[in-house]
Amino acid sequence: MNPQTLSLRALLFLGLWHTGRRSLASTSELKDPPKKIAVVGAGIGGTAAAFYLRQEFGPGVKIDVFEPEVVGGRLATVKMGDYEYETGGSVIHPLNLHMKHFIEKLGIPPRKDVPSKMAIFDGKELTFEESDWFIINFLRLLWRYGFSFLRMQMWVESILDKFMRIYQYQQYGYSFTTVERLLHAMGGDGFLTIMNQTLEETMIGEGFSQVFLNEIVAPITRVNYGQSVRINGFVGAVSLAGAESGLWAVDGGNKRVCSGLLYHSKSELIPAKVTSVSVKVRPSKTGPTTSYYEVNYADESGSAHALYDIVVIATPLHQGKSDITFSGFSPPIPSHYPGRYHQTVTTLVHGMLNMSYLGTSEHASEFTVSDILTTDTKGSMINSLSSIDPVHIPADYKRPPASKTKVWKVFSPQPLSQEQLKEMFLSWDSVSETPWLAYPSYRPPHRRTPPFILHNRLYYLNALEWAASAMEMSAISARNVALLAHHRWHSQTGRIDQEDLHTRLRGEL
Numbered sequence: 001m002n003p004q005t006l007s008l009r010a011l012l013f014l015g016l017w018h019t020g021r022r023s024l025a026s027t028s029e030l031k032d033p034p035k036k037i038a039v040v041g042a043g044i045g046g047t048a049a050a051f052y053l054r055q056e057f058g059p060g061v062k063i064d065v066f067e068p069e070v071v072g073g074r075l076a077t078v079k080m081g082d083y084e085y086e087t088g089g090s091v092i093h094p095l096n097l098h099m100k101h102f103i104e105k106l107g108i109p110p111r112k113d114v115p116s117k118m119a120i121f122d123g124k125e126l127t128f129e130e131s132d133w134f135i136i137n138f139l140r141l142l143w144r145y146g147f148s149f150l151r152m153q154m155w156v157e158s159i160l161d162k163f164m165r166i167y168q169y170q171q172y173g174y175s176f177t178t179v180e181r182l183l184h185a186m187g188g189d190g191f192l193t194i195m196n197q198t199l200e201e202t203m204i205g206e207g208f209s210q211v212f213l214n215e216i217v218a219p220i221t222r223v224n225y226g227q228s229v230r231i232n233g234f235v236g237a238v239s240l241a242g243a244e245s246g247l248w249a250v251d252g253g254n255k256r257v258c259s260g261l262l263y264h265s266k267s268e269l270i271p272a273k274v275t276s277v278s279v280k281v282r283p284s285k286t287g288p289t290t291s292y293y294e295v296n297y298a299d300e301s302g303s304a305h306a307l308y309d310i311v312v313i314a315t316p317l318h319q320g321k322s323d324i325t326f327s328g329f330s331p332p333i334p335s336h337y338p339g340r341y342h343q344t345v346t347t348l349v350h351g352m353l354n355m356s357y358l359g360t361s362e363h364a365s366e367f368t369v370s371d372i373l374t375t376d377t378k379g380s381m382i383n384s385l386s387s388i389d390p391v392h393i394p395a396d397y398k399r400p401p402a403s404k405t406k407v408w409k410v411f412s413p414q415p416l417s418q419e420q421l422k423e424m425f426l427s428w429d430s431v432s433e434t435p436w437l438a439y440p441s442y443r444p445p446h447r448r449t450p451p452f453i454l455h456n457r458l459y460y461l462n463a464l465e466w467a468a469s470a471m472e473m474s475a476i477s478a479r480n481v482a483l484l485a486h487h488r489w490h491s492q493t494g495r496i497d498q499e500d501l502h503t504r505l506r507g508e509l
């Protein structure tokens, strides 16, 4: 890490990036703010969008957030016995600054940390098991893979250093109209290249061996994205960063951030499903016509519609994820963009693990591994198996060993059959299954990433998931879309799609 980045990171960590830098620069003459904004979807993306839209447009605008299901979307929990457990997005990287900022702002503490230990399973036996001793892990990895482990960390660090630039750009109010422009501003042509090739191609190109990819990298992409090393290199790097130390979660459940942001943004939650958005033209008081968006929605009591100045779509526009019709737009806006979402089934089992499934002779009472990752072997029925802790860690909590009945989380591409459950568990008293269309099925090259701008004042947040899907990515996209909406409303083109921002802003720190 170079000293320049170190100082940027240090400043970001100290929170100086939240000081009122932008407001100084944005006091020019502005036209009236919009009167009504609609946000479609109340996952972390939609609720963060409501938060940032309020920040950009001030207290006068009415913000409605439409959500037919539970607030939180892919951040969800289920109750098993007396406790709740995460079934969707669970861990957050220590450098995910928007997520950090949200919990600070909302006064929600991070979850108490419970140390974890990892192992790798090839379908027959455990090929690697983390020791409690750092030096033993280090020597084992050095023996088998040389310095690949350290080089991988350095490679991920170098990408993370560039990734962190987005926080500075956003603090200064800069926004981007396409995923490609946003990625280019962070990491230049290098980021576009890795987004359009597989992680395997990228890492082989960086000199990593196929054995290292199969035995170490693939288990990480499988647990984080349910997919192989043929996901794109950018989401691959995000996935590898997700295997670093210092990961955290939100006390009481990650979805608390969504309800907190909704409350903080003073938005109105409309518990309804948006069925269509159409563009309407109306005469205005001042003479020329004005266009509005008509949002049609349905709930248990029937259907209704309302007019908005700005609309933000904060749910994936893909088969199986949403079904919104866009009418009256030229060129037409599709209900579904090309590409599909990948299925990952989360199965929580309150039961006793069958140690022989893991091909280990270790005694269950001594087995304290929490995360069992899997290699990409043919016929492998699971992506991972983890011993999980409740969303709120009780006082004096100690994760029980495998000899005790406890909650295990299995990620698999298909629902587990009774036979498969019997193979993995000696007994169980409850099972909860959540099938997710979890994240994009990444098949680079991405030639047609959806745009952030669908129409003049109609924005699309989940386009960025095609670079990488994560809570922080939705938060970054939310801020980008709020900034874009603000600048385009006030015709401030100087803060949109600016080139060479990294060099231009270097002097500002």
Ligand SMILES: Cc1cc2nc3c(=O)[nH]c(=O)nc-3n(C[C@H](O)[C@H](O)[C@H](O)COP(=O)(O)OP(=O)(O)OC[C@H]3O[C@@H](n4cnc5c(N)ncnc54)[C@H](O)[C@@H]3O)c2cc1C
Residues within 6 Å of the ligand: 040, 041, 042, 043, 044, 045, 046, 066, 067, 068, 069, 070, 071, 072, 073, 074, 075, 087, 088, 089, 090, 091, 092, 272, 273, 274, 275, 314, 315, 316, 321, 322, 323, 324, 344, 346, 436, 437, 438, 439, 462, 469, 470, 471, 472, 474
């Ligand atoms: C199993 C799993 C594990 C994951 N692990 C992690 C992790 O550890 N760390 C991490 O950072 N990320 C993780 N992710 C990814 C992360 O959860 C997502 O990237 C993020 O939550 C997406 O948030 P979002 O708000 O953009 O979308 P969503 O959460 O999908 O929100 C969209 C919302 O829109 C609503 N909606 C849909 N259609 C309509 C409509 N017509 N009208 C109104 N509302 C509508 C939906 O009900 C939903 O609530 C994981 C995801 C899954 C599924």
